[in-house]
Amino acid sequence: MTLKATSTSEIITKAESYDGIRAGIVRLNDVLSSPSYQTPQRPRTETQMDDAQVASWPQEAQTVLLLGLRHSDDNPRLDYWESGDTWGNRRLREISENLKQWLREKYDLAAHPLPYHLEKGGLFLKDAAVLSGIGIIGRSNLLIHPEWGPRIRLRSILLEGKWQLSEVLENFKPCETCKVYCQKACPVKAFPKGKFSRPICLKQMNADVANKVPEGEMGDDGQRNLVIKYCRACEFACPVGA
Numbered sequence: 001m002t003l004k005a006t007s008t009s010e011i012i013t014k015a016e017s018y019d020g021i022r023a024g025i026v027r028l029n030d031v032l033s034s035p036s037y038q039t040p041q042r043p044r045t046e047t048q049m050d051d052a053q054v055a056s057w058p059q060e061a062q063t064v065l066l067l068g069l070r071h072s073d074d075n076p077r078l079d080y081w082e083s084g085d086t087w088g089n090r091r092l093r094e095i096s097e098n099l100k101q102w103l104r105e106k107y108d109l110a111a112h113p114l115p116y117h118l119e120k121g122g123l124f125l126k127d128a129a130v131l132s133g134i135g136i137i138g139r140s141n142l143l144i145h146p147e148w149g150p151r152i153r154l155r156s157i158l159l160e161g162k163w164q165l166s167e168v169l170e171n172f173k174p175c176e177t178c179k180v181y182c183q184k185a186c187p188v189k190a191f192p193k194g195k196f197s198r199p200i201c202l203k204q205m206n207a208d209v210a211n212k213v214p215e216g217e218m219g220d221d222g223q224r225n226l227v228i229k230y231c232r233a234c235e236f237a238c239p240v241g242a
């Protein structure tokens with residue numbers, strides 16, 4: 001089934017009607033052939049999340065609706081890991097469910113929100129976001145959105161059928177003339193020779209897990225919940241969207 005271009009733009013407009021959301025549409029097969037899928041050893045992560053496992057993707061679902069939620073400096077709580085997930089992920093999951101319902105009512109189409117982790121049936125989200133025109137990959141190794149810079153978090157929904165695709169961003173090359181503030185800001189120097197090192201970055205992430213802080217919601221015991229505040233130094237140093 002190929003839907004008309006008007007339907008595609010209606011869906012993007014609907015998704016972007018949620019506060020702080022940008023959206024794009026990309027072919028699933030294009031995501032599955034992107035650079036992250038060519039890496040010989042797929043990195044695994046141990047963190048648990050509220051997401052349910054998706055055992056298999058429906059065969060008719062050939063398109064990906066990509067969502068990006070703004071995580072601005074003045075709303076750090078969105079990034080806090082509290083009681084099994086981040087607040088940003090909870091918001092993205094809620095918006096995905098609303099969109100799923102809307103797509104069924106409006107187009108009689110099945111949509112399948114995907115989990116965050118690859119291990120649970122998710123996609124490599126930065127690659128999908130580049131290919132759906134939401135941003136580009138910067139020297140921080142993060143997705144850079146033209147308005148919000150790297151201060152954006154991602155989520156994907158599988159859609160049935162073939163859709164008019166979003167266009168990738170052309171002529172947005174902010175890192176070409178930048179003094180690479182992101183790499184210089186890294187507390188553990190995770191960019192040896194200018195390239196992102198996952199094991200070095202992980203040292204910082206593990207230290208953040210070990211240093212939870214009582215800045216969450218008020219618990220039953222009258223104490224604030226412990227939260228993980230993952231490092232965002234490379235992200236906050238980026239002048240794009242600052």
Ligand code: B12
Pocket residue numbers: 034035036039043044045079116117118122123124125126127128130131137140141142143144149150151152153154155196198201202205230231232234235
């Ligand atoms: C595992 C993981 C981690 C691991 C390992 C990260 C890694 N890059 O290997 C650890 C725990 C270290 C980590 C750290 C962080 N993470 Co993380 N992480 C993930 C996760 C679950 C998978 C990423 C992954 O394994 N990628 C595969 C590896 C091999 O590829 P890569 O290093 O990312 O590089 C690829 C791309 O850059 C791509 N690429 C490069 N150029 C181009 C060009 C084109 C055209 C295309 C298509 C692709 C492409 O190719 C590279 C591989 O060859 C994703 C969520 C998801 N489902 O995708 C979040 C995710 C990438 N993380 C995210 C964030 C925010 C962070 C942190 C800032 C911590 C935090 N506060 O949350 C740091 C930042 C580290 C950094 N500078 O990259 C965000 C990124 C948002 C953004 N704006 O980019 C994501 C998307 C999650 C989300 N909530 O939206 N993370």
